[in-house]
Amino acid sequence: MTFKRGRGRKRYEGLELPSEELQPNEEQKTPLEGMITxxxxxxxxxxxxxxxxxxxxxxxxxxxxxxxxxLFRGQSIDAATALAIQADVKRHAAWSDALAYIGRRPRALREVKLYLKRKGHGESDCEAAVRRLEEQGYANDAQFASQMAEHRMLEQRKGRRWVQQELQQKGVKRDVIQEALTQVTPEEEQEAARQLAERRWQSMSGAPQDKRRKLAAFLMRRGYTASMVNGILRELMANEPADESEEMWEPEEDMSLD
Structure with a gap:
């Protein structure tokens, strides 16, 4: 195989050489053969x-x-080795992108795979990168789901239904989600909801009944159940003047989440 100069750099006759690492979707080129110079x-x-x-x-x-x-100077490269190197370059590119992605914040395994696909990596390279992340302990859906459940429910004050839906959207398996949700007790969830409701109630204006309806809708959108919301509203309304009270409004269980 011969080479010649063109546009400031050498290229093989009939084969444009890559100046950077092979791109994930780049078509397979004729394998290079010869001596590493x-x-x-x-x-x-x-x-x-x-x-x-x-x-x-x-x-x-x-x-x-x-x-x-x-790959040192003086080493000979045959066609089979060149093809293997090309494949490993692509696999390593997917692995590097996977590490960078989870380095920004924890991710579910399915999130990582979808991200790699959007970057243009092949299916087998995506699967290999995700499998390696799991095997080496860089990513774990059970740990990810548990941490997210605790953070969302106790710090961000989101309800159990919200967290369940969010984890499902991220591709976490149902049994893993259920196990993660047990890390926060119903009492802890209710206390977080009560604190959120009290602050919201104090900042709201209008008649108590209007405030109650708005607050109920707000809490339901955040994933709290109707029974929990109604109990918290009863506590808040108990502190209102008696002549302002009326029959308690029961929020609908099927109110959709934002």
Whole structure:
């Protein structure tokens, strides 16, 4: 195989060489063969190396791939090895994107997979990255669901139904969700709802009955059950003047969440 110069860089005859790591959706190119003539550290990307075959840039690889395939100067590369390197470059790109994604905040495994697909990674590379995250303890749906349930219910004061729906949307399995919800007791959930309701009630204006209806709708939208909401409203209305009281309004159980 021959090479020639073109537009400021060398390229193989009939084969444009990649200047960066292979993109996830890039079509498979003819595998490169020959002698590694240079290995240079990438000028901008950390832990990346540029590998030259027959003096032309062939791959940009992570140092893990470099070591695994012993890509050092003087090493010969055949077609099969070139194809394997291309596949590993793609797998490592998916893995790197997965690590960066969960590094920003905890994620459910399905969230990670969907993110990688949006980035253009192939199905097998997405699955391999997610499986590796789970095996190495970087991501765990049970731990993720438990932490989210506690944070949403006790700190953000969201109801059990809200948390259940949110975790379902993130692809967490039903049994994992149910186990996570047990980490917060009904008493803790009700106390969080009561504190939220009291603050909201104090900031509301208007007649007690109007305030009651608005507050009930607000609490239901946050995922609290009708029975819990009604109990809290009875406590709040008990402190209102007796002549303002009337028959308690029962909120509907099927009120939709925001």
């Amino acid at each position: 240079a290995v240079e550290r990438h000028p901008r990307k950390v832990n990346r190396y540029q590998v030259y075959i027959n003096e032309a840039l062939a791959f940009t690889v992570h140092e893990d791939v470099l070591v695994e395939y012993r």
